[in-house]
Amino acid sequence: MSRQLIRALFLTHVDPAHFESRGSGIQQRFELLLDGLARVTEHIDFVIMVAGADSASSAAREAAAAAFLSDRAQRPVSVRLVPLAREEAERGPWQRYVLAARSLDTLPGYRAYVGNAQLEAVASVLRQHRYDGLMVQRLCCAAIVLRLQQRLALPPVLFDLDDIEHVAYRRLVAQPPHWRSKPLAYLQLPALMRGERRALRLARASFVCAENDRRKLERLYRARNLEVIPNAVVPPLAPLPPAHAPTLLFVGIYGHAPNRAAAEFFLDHVWPRIRARVPTARVVFAGARPEAVTHYAAPPQGVSFTGFVADLQPLYAAARVVVCPLLSGGGTRVKIIEAAAYARPVVATRIGAEGLVFTDGEEILIRDAAAAFAAACITLLEDHAACTRMGLAARARVDAHYRRDSVAAHLASCILARLRIPPEHVGTA
Secondary structure, eight states, X not given: OOOOEEEEEEEEOXXXXXXXXXXXXXXXXHHHHHHHHHXXXXXXXXXXXXXXXXXXXXXXXXXXXXXXXXXHHTSOEEEEEEEOOOOOOOOSHIXXXXXXXXXXXXXXXXXXXXXXXXXXXXXXXXXXXXXXXXXXXXXXXXXXXXXXXXXXXXXXXXXXXXXXXXXXXXXXXXXXXXXXTGGGGXXXXXXXXXXXXXXXXXXXXXXXXXXXXXXXXXXXXXXXXXXXXXXXXXXXXXXXXXXXXXXXXXXXXXXXXXHHHHHXXXXXXXXXXXXXXXXXXXXXXXXXXXXXXXXXSSOOTTEEEEEOOSOOHHHHHHOSEEEEOOSSOOSOOHHHHHHHHTTOOEEEOTTTTTTOOOOBTTTBEXXXXXXXXXXXXXXHHTOHHHHHHHHHHXXXXXXXXXXXXXXXXXXXXXXXXXXXXXXXXXXXX
């Protein structure tokens, strides 16, 4: 595709410094957005909101990030790291849940983005050039542009809402543990929803991961200009045959609360049933922050934690089945798409498989109750032919819907169509 935009600004909280030490769906989403934007833009400037940046280290970090991103984008880039504001710890439930719920700007996790220093830093970048488009990743960064629209004229905004934040938050609050003041946490939902509505209305186009998210936002907010840009992967050249050993695999970052809760649900309620039926079964939990899981210090028999793994292919090759027992969260699970790309059958909860176009019983098994989840895993562990059949069907679905190059090309077309900027009218550096 010929490039038609001269310069774009990408506002994100994804720090490239962590790419080699952490793997996450958010990072993969960032790479997809970058791929699509790079196909239609000559130069990309990045503003990256980061924790722990200071004047002594930021210049070196910016240079390293620019080199990394320029290599990924295959074009000139510039990088500005903006430190997040320090958030004071709330002193009690009233401050944490009630006072903090006044607006998106006052919510924990969001107010660090909209301090005066943060707003001025982003504004200074916006004033340097005439940008043809502003890509904004996630609601935390959208909070910045919602404030800045009152100060200066913004370029056309492209907003990526890979998770519907209020849905993910509501599900998280509903999960154990519960305490007396926890119901007050629901008071934060209106502020989240108002922020989502305002960001969607501000954007020239908004990108979501799945058709069900698009329908939900249209129903809740009467949102328009929505485009479905599914999460995507770069699949291996050929699918892997299923392993003969009865090994299951869970991939995730366990510092992320939904992943931690999923691991503990599986170990507490599903794993004992599997081991009772298949005594030689093993389960491997791969990913960063395994110490966040309660069972990490004393794993049950047959359970192992690898920590971060740079190359997951050997783990997929050694696994018969991949599990995704999520009980909360939003968006769509890249881990399921990735497993399917390796031709691994997946057993997932309904929330785990939400938004994906895999068919239950053909390309995935979807089970919510612990007993049913365990039974599905046991069926696949005991039936090599079923694993092969379901894995190949899942891989075919990835090839049809979730290949990175195809999705990025579609995203690039959407960017040009939504910005509606003819080549002779694009901005100048």
